[in-house]
Amino acid sequence: MDGPKDGAAVTAAGFGVKGPRGWVFRDVDVDAAPGSIVAVEGPSGSGRTCLLLALTGRMRSAEGTAAVGGFRLPRQMAAVRRVSALAQVPGVTDLDPALTVAEHLRERELLRRRFDGSLRGLLRPRSERASEAKLRIETALAAAGLDREALPKGTRTAVRDLERIEALRLSLALALIGRPLLVGIDDTDMKLADTERAQIWDQLKAIAAAGTTVVAVCSQAPAGLDAVVVSTVHPGTSAPTDTDKETADALAEAGRA
Template identity: 65%
Template sequence: MGAEAGKQPHGAAVVADGFGLKGPRGWVFRDVSFRAGAGSLVAVEGPSGSGRTCLLLALTGRMRAKEGRAEIGGFPLPRKMAAVRRISALGQVPGVSELDPALTVGEHLHERALLQRRYDGSVRAFLQRPAERAAAARARIEEALEAAGLDLDALPKGTRTSVRDLERLEALRLTIALALIGRPRLLAVDDTDLKLSDAERTEVWALLRSVAGAGTTVLAVCAEAPADALRVTTVAGSARNTAEAESAQEVAEAESAGGTAGGTRTAGGAADAGRPAPTAPPAPAEETGGTRPARGNGTDGAAPSPAGEEHDDDTEEGAADALAETGRA
């Protein structure tokens, strides 16, 4: 694991072309098209209920799209959902990957390191002595904490600080650190700027820029994107909109049951000022260009397929099962 530990994560390029997801209450988002190079910072902005969270989950292989195509790090969606899940990681996504308020910061970090070693460890790592494995786990944790900008010594009780005692920004940094322990090629974070002051938002975007600058592609859901990010804008298109948290909760329930150039793209609803969305979407815009309208009713009621074995094929099995890795992060 020594040579592996020295490798810097290589970001996954993201391509979407007419990407759409339909749930029980209609289209969640539709006609999403954009391109982002490896190591890009992509901001998914829009009002709550416009399909932002579901788009995030679909692009990380956690929800199955119904039309169009996407490619993450060379893996096509929805055909290679399991492969995309292996190279991506979720930061905070309410109702899907949340911190456990009953645990301490240290317990969260230790648990994630154990899970990482159990499910993603190489054969060489299993052959290491216990002391060597522990040292490697500590190195991964320290690397992730540094990348997330979380200073454990600054917390009230250090690693023994309970999650419920963390400030909003500290909790966000912890979720990002937990995700980075796995050295993903794609990091996805929901509600990036929720309940943060202007100064804290500035800190968060600086953090995400540094993560992207280190080589990891970042997808971040937000209410308002910074000017230097590649923006994918979702627009509510129906009075039947529901909160994004409801959609994420449905994903979690399904799991429990079984299983850097600027630019703007618009997705998830009709065009502004009452103009209808285009019936035939234009070719995907490059990373530096244009506005892309898209259709949808903005409902976030889609739920993943029934759980099953995780494998790369064109069935819907495995989408909910994949969320097991995010049970507590």
């Protein structure tokens, strides 16, 4: 089984994305070491989700420079996608409400093995592959803080019966199964109580401390958070009025990536 890896450094200078209706965001600078948290602040419609998609290789930039784990954007978008994963991005990582937690986990591991596994790995004994898959899932659940024993029916619980914070943790666990160098999560603080929001940020800090770089979209980063805080709305400007359409188009494209 693969050993632990260092996270991906994230850098950007004058980074921007432009759509048919104008700039979605621009003039964004980032300088984050591996294993850091990058908190992307901004109100809904400010281009914050588009920045998340751009930094994870799912949306093409129009100006400036950026690199993730040494791979340059937008030239090496495919390479950035291979070392990054997304959690809780509407239109891209939506959970199926009819499926159970176990079904989601099993499906994600099967997809990982099919598209990310080496030929040598596929030729290993079935029992060995099953043990590795179980360990990957257990590790991802622990990292995301999802306690299966606390769910109404354990991993047989359907997504429709999960609390919002539980669904968020499941989405995060699914992203972590592939052991990415960078994990991006959208709407970190949306519809969560203050205590739940604090719990999620503590979980993200633990993930970063373990070596995985985190890019987290939020309305406002918590005070005292040791993070690189990036705003998609800059002094003297207002949030773009057409960003919602640009984001929808980007999400449709990211879902096909």
